[in-house]
Amino acid sequence: MxxxxxxxxxxxxxxxxxxxxxxxxxxxxxxxxxxxxxxxxxxxxxxxxxxxxxxxxxxxxxxxxxxxxxxxxxxxxxxxxxxxxxxxxxxxxxxxxxxxxxxxxxxxxxxxxxxxxxxxxxxxxxxxxxxPEVVTQIMGASRRTQTLSTLTPREREVLSMMAEGRSNNAIASALFLSYGSVEKHVTQIFTKLDLSPSDNDHRRVLAVLRYLQG
CATH class of the missing domain: 3.40.50.2300 (Response regulator)
Known part of the structure; x- marks a missing residue:
């Protein structure tokens, strides 16, 4: 060979x-x-x-x-x-x-x-x-990407600004949205990414990590 x-x-x-x-x-x-x-x-x-x-x-x-x-x-x-x-x-x-x-x-x-x-x-x-570990990680990455695809363009925009470290107030100002609208988008992002409220995990950080991995 x-x-x-x-x-x-x-x-x-x-x-x-x-x-x-x-x-x-x-x-x-x-x-x-x-x-x-x-x-x-x-x-x-x-x-x-x-x-x-x-x-x-x-x-x-x-x-x-x-x-x-x-x-x-x-x-x-x-x-x-x-x-x-x-x-x-x-x-x-x-x-x-x-x-x-x-x-x-x-x-x-x-x-x-x-x-x-x-x-x-x-x-x-x-x-x-x-x-087998390679297969597991590739499949996991594929599932994360498929989950992100369920987000609307506006939700992806909000999530991308979360990844930049911006607060809800800063996102509202940049996108010309009300604070309440941003809160609703963030809640939808958590729901679609299956990030339930938890005392042990920071959902905002987990959502950003999911976005970066996807």
Missing amino acids: RIVIAEDVVMLREGLCMLLTSHGQEVVAAVGDGDALRAAVAEHRPDIAVVDVRMPPSHTDEGLRAAIRIRRDHPGVGVLVFSQYIETRYAAQLLADGAQGVGYLLKERVADVKDFLAALDQIAAGQTVLD
């Missing part, structure tokens, strides 16, 4: 290279950022790209975005996202574009080298390999 590795931590990158080559695989390139990954895949046309999520320059989601582009430009190349992070938005997009030959495993949950190698074989054969 011909493999490209994208991992910005040198010791991990070298460790993966040694592991794979010692088990009879051919590592045709090992790189440390998304641009180099795309270039290596275009040059070598490997069977699989093993990709970390967070790479330079911003160390946020460059690897995952590069994986999506690889699937678009080189659909025959399998992709295994191998990371300690779950990035739900781009993970869902990667799977939505065609889950055949795609995997997403968490580094700390792969306890056996045989399991890792078996996952590579499955991906090369066009199968899908997903850590």
